[in-house]
Amino acid sequence: MSEEKKERxxxxxxxxxxxIKDPLSINNPITVQVLGICSALAVTAKLKPAIVMxxxxxxxxxxxxxxxxxxRNGIPPRIRIIVQLVVIxxxxxxxxxxxxxxxxxxxxxxxxFVGLIITNCIIMGRLEAFAMGNKPWPAFLDGIGNALGYGIxxxxxxxxxxxxxxxxxxDIHVIPQGFYDxxxxxxxxxxxPPMALITVGVIIWVQRYRNRDLIEDH
Amino acid sequence: xxxxxxxFRYAAILVIIAAALLSTAAMMLKPFQERNMAxxxxxxxxxxxxxxxIDKEVMxxxxxxxxxxxLVINQDGKVxxxxxEGEKENGKAxxxxxxxxxxxxxxxxxxxxxxxKIDDKGKTIYIFPLYGTGLxxxxxxxxxxxxxxxxxxxxTFDHKGETPGLGAEIATSxxxxxxxxxxxxxxxxxxxxxxxxxVKGGVKKLPESQRIHGVDAISGGTITSNGVNDMLKNxxxxxxxxxxxQK
Numbered sequence: 080m081s082e083e084k085k086e087r088x089x090x091x092x093x094x095x096x097x098x099i100k101d102p103l104s105i106n107n108p109i110t111v112q113v114l115g116i117c118s119a120l121a122v123t124a125k126l127k128p129a130i131v132m133x134x135x136x137x138x139x140x141x142x143x144x145x146x147x148x149x150x151r152n153g154i155p156p157r158i159r160i161i162v163q164l165v166v167i168x169x170x171x172x173x174x175x176x177x178x179x180x181x182x183x184x185x186x187x188x189x190x191x192f193v194g195l196i197i198t199n200c201i202i203m204g205r206l207e208a209f210a211m212g213n214k215p216w217p218a219f220l221d222g223i224g225n226a227l228g229y230g231i232x233x234x235x236x237x238x239x240x241x242x243x244x245x246x247x248x249x250d251i252h253v254i255p256q257g258f259y260d261x262x263x264x265x266x267x268x269x270x271x272p273p274m275a276l277i278t279v280g281v282i283i284w285v286q287r288y289r290n291r292d293l294i295e296d297h
Numbered sequence: 298x299x300x301x302x303x304x305f306r307y308a309a310i311l312v313i314i315a316a317a318l319l320s321t322a323a324m325m326l327k328p329f330q331e332r333n334m335a336x337x338x339x340x341x342x343x344x345x346x347x348x349x350x351i352d353k354e355v356m357x358x359x360x361x362x363x364x365x366x367x368l369v370i371n372q373d374g375k376v377x378x379x380x381x382e383g384e385k386e387n388g389k390a391x392x393x394x395x396x397x398x399x400x401x402x403x404x405x406x407x408x409x410x411x412x413x414k415i416d417d418k419g420k421t422i423y424i425f426p427l428y429g430t431g432l433x434x435x436x437x438x439x440x441x442x443x444x445x446x447x448x449x450x451x452x453t454f455d456h457k458g459e460t461p462g463l464g465a466e467i468a469t470s471x472x473x474x475x476x477x478x479x480x481x482x483x484x485x486x487x488x489x490x491x492x493x494x495x496v497k498g499g500v501k502k503l504p505e506s507q508r509i510h511g512v513d514a515i516s517g518g519t520i521t522s523n524g525v526n527d528m529l530k531n532x533x534x535x536x537x538x539x540x541x542x543q544k
Contacts, residue, residue: 153307154307155307162307162308165312166315169315172322173319173322176322179326179330179333180329181329183337
């Protein structure tokens with residue numbers, strides 16, 4: 080038993096850790112691959128829905144990745160996209176039902192966007208590009224990594240939108256009343272979707288300024 | 298290479314497993330989901346009578362405490378069932394399907410509607426549930442009338458899927474507060490039922506005397522606004538026989 084373990088790759092080998100780290104920075108699904116933008120704009124007006132969305136995507140992506148990875152040798156190539164969709168759709172409906180049962184308010188705020196996780200390009204992309212050709216454990220890490228990469232951007236955007244747009248963090252007022260007395264106003268524009276796009280743009284700008292390798296040659 | 302037979306078998310088994318998983322989950326989670334929906338409905342009923350900010354954990358208790366009577370009336374305004382004690386969330390009034398009853402009304406069949414009474418410092422507030430159609434799907438809500446069964450105390454609206462920023466604005470306080478910021482009445486001076494109109498272009502278009510029977514519609518949400526207008530008219534009209542009897 081112990082001998083067998085030695086031959087195996089350690090669970091968190093550098094190669095496996097890279098699966099988690101890369102999507103957080105140089106291969107971020109939102110800022111570098113520009114996938115999953117639509118939901119990023121929709122659910123980032125407040126921090127709480129952004130975090131619930133992140134967790135939901137993480138569950139769906141990690142579990143679907145593992146399931147597809149386990150099935151990968153038996154899936155007939157001709158219907159592989161359909162099989163992937165069935166797995167994703169099943170997971171999304173499960174997540175939706177669980178949210179409705181236990182965090183009803185948040186599920187109302189997320190409304191259609193939980194259902195739309197099915198169409199989140201990140202998920203299909205990872206299943207097709209990674210899970211179809213890798214073992215379950217790396218596939219699991221890849222799912223967690225990409226969901227974290229997606230989530231971290233959502234949370235950064237939601238932080239600025241909620242802070243500047245509503246003056247709150249997690250619905251708790253953080254801007255002192257004194258500021259309002261002096262004429263400070265919450266910026267209502269931050270609540271609207273266009274400002275989410277601009278915030279994502281600023282994040283992309285900062286990231287490329289700090290990491291010149293990401294800038295495309297033209 | 299996979300044979301066609303293998304592909305069909307594979308697809309069939311996969312789908313059966315997925316279906317079994319989903320139906321099991323749906324069945325197991327249903328009681329929790331229904332409880333959440335009931336709590337939301339109670340919150341909306343109480344909020345229309347300005348009983349707001351109740352913690353969800355104690356909603357069912359508070360609802361039973363605040364609602365002094367849950368009634369079911371028929372098309373002639375006759376009280377069929379009245380519940381003053383016990384678990385009103387299991388009573389007939391709370392579980393009436395408004396959609397079905399209004400469909401019966403539209404087809405000239407006998408129907409039943411719920412009413413809730415709340416005690417506000419010795420005065421009774423009457424709450425009438427509403428149900429209608431918006432642009433994309435159903436809209437619903439509650440309207441609370443004061444003891445004179447004429448003056449609006451408060452309203453709440455909700456919707457299934459109206460457009461955010463346009464039709465969905467009916468569920469915001471900006472729209473709902475119009476019903477209470479100035480006095481609104483559902484009967485005119487001659488005791489004729491007039492409902493409350495949702496007026497495109499704003500109540501200022503109405504003659505002075507009519508303004509207590511109208512609120513501003515939502516710009517860009519005309520069809521939803523008309524839906525609210527029709528809902529108020531259609532549903533309140535069904536309660537008029539009951540209201541007449543109380544006077």
